Amino acid sequence: VQIQQWGAGLLKPSETLSLTCTVDDIRGLWGAYWGWIRQPPGRGLEWIGETIYGRGTAYSPSLRSRVTISLDTSKNQVFLKLTSVTPADTAVYYCARRPTGYGSWGQGTLVTVSS
Amino acid sequence: QTVVTQEPSLTVSPGGTVTLTCASNSGAVTGDNYPNWFQQKPGQPPRPLIYSTSYTYSSTPARFSGSLFGGKAALTLSGAQPEDEADYYCLLSFGGPWVFGGGTKLTVL
Numbered sequence: 001v002q003i004q005q006w007g008a009g010l011l012k013p014s015e016t017l018s019l020t021c022t023v024d025d026i027r028g029l030w031g032a033y034w035g036w037i038r039q040p041p042g043r044g045l046e047w048i049g050e051t052i053y054g055r056g057t058a059y060s061p062s063l064r065s066r067v068t069i070s071l072d073t074s075k076n077q078v079f080l081k082l083t084s085v086t087p088a089d090t091a092v093y094y095c096a097r098r099p100t101g102y103g104s105w106g107q108g109t110l111v112t113v114s115s
Numbered sequence: 116q117t118v119v120t121q122e123p124s125l126t127v128s129p130g131g132t133v134t135l136t137c138a139s140n141s142g143a144v145t146g147d148n149y150p151n152w153f154q155q156k157p158g159q160p161p162r163p164l165i166y167s168t169s170y171t172y173s174s175t176p177a178r179f180s181g182s183l184f185g186g187k188a189a190l191t192l193s194g195a196q197p198e199d200e201a202d203y204y205c206l207l208s209f210g211g212p213w214v215f216g217g218g219t220k221l222t223v224l
Contacts, residue, residue: 035213037161045153045161045204045215058211061116094160101151101166102206108160 001028005095005106007080011113017082021095021106022075029053029071033098034078036069038091039108046091048080050098085113117141119207121216126224127195135219136187137205143186144207150188151206152181154199155218161204165190195223 007019019036023029035050049059051069059067068081078095090113095106118140127133137150144150150168153161163172165181168188178194188205200223205216 037215044202044218045155045206047206047213047215050213058213060212101149101163101170101172102153102161103163103166103172105160105163 001025001097001104003095003097003104003106005093005109007093007109007111009110009112011085011111013086013113013115014084015113017080017085017089017093017111017113019080019093019095019109019111021078021080023097025076028097029073029076029078031099034069034071035096035098035102036080037094037096037102038089039094040088040091048082048093051078087113089113117209117212117214119205119214119216121203121205121219123217124220124222126222127192127199129195129197129223131195132191132193133195133221134184135190135192135203135205135221136184137189137207137216138187139207139209139214141209144183144188146183148188148207148209150181150183152179152188152190153204153206155202155204164203192221197223199223 002024005021033050033052036048051057092108096102097104152165169181
């Protein structure tokens, strides 16, 4: 499964981060969880949340109040929105697919939050 | 708050064996935590190695294996190669949210 992701790379504090992830085959979107993970520069991985068609979404407790993950099956796309960003949200954001384990990852998108 | 703990750093000799562990402050790690393991080299996305404790991907080198031991998830590398020098992360499920460990920097020296 080939995963591509994109979105704005430079944001100002208080803006909303929006990233999109797409899979090359509609069959890849179904029957699997789709997650977002981030990694601040020089630091470890942080799980943000995941969703699966028809079964809801789970979020990290620390980000739940600001994050939304959704699917658009008509476009084979998965979305991440993170509101009210601060410099602490600066990170490489990854989209990943989990049929069982997180076995397929996007290439990552660097998002920098700076005034 | 759930915290997942890994050794910050380990060193293994070429050809040697090393075990990395993954513990949870909420109790013993079991199969119900579905442990995942990833390898990451600088500038690259994480590379999946293990899922559901001990299942490997078709691309996982045979020298990597996963298990549960002493209430922790474990990743064992048998016959370390220079190219295995990397950061390793575990990921545990807690019935909805998942939590990454802080990572282990593995040096092959």
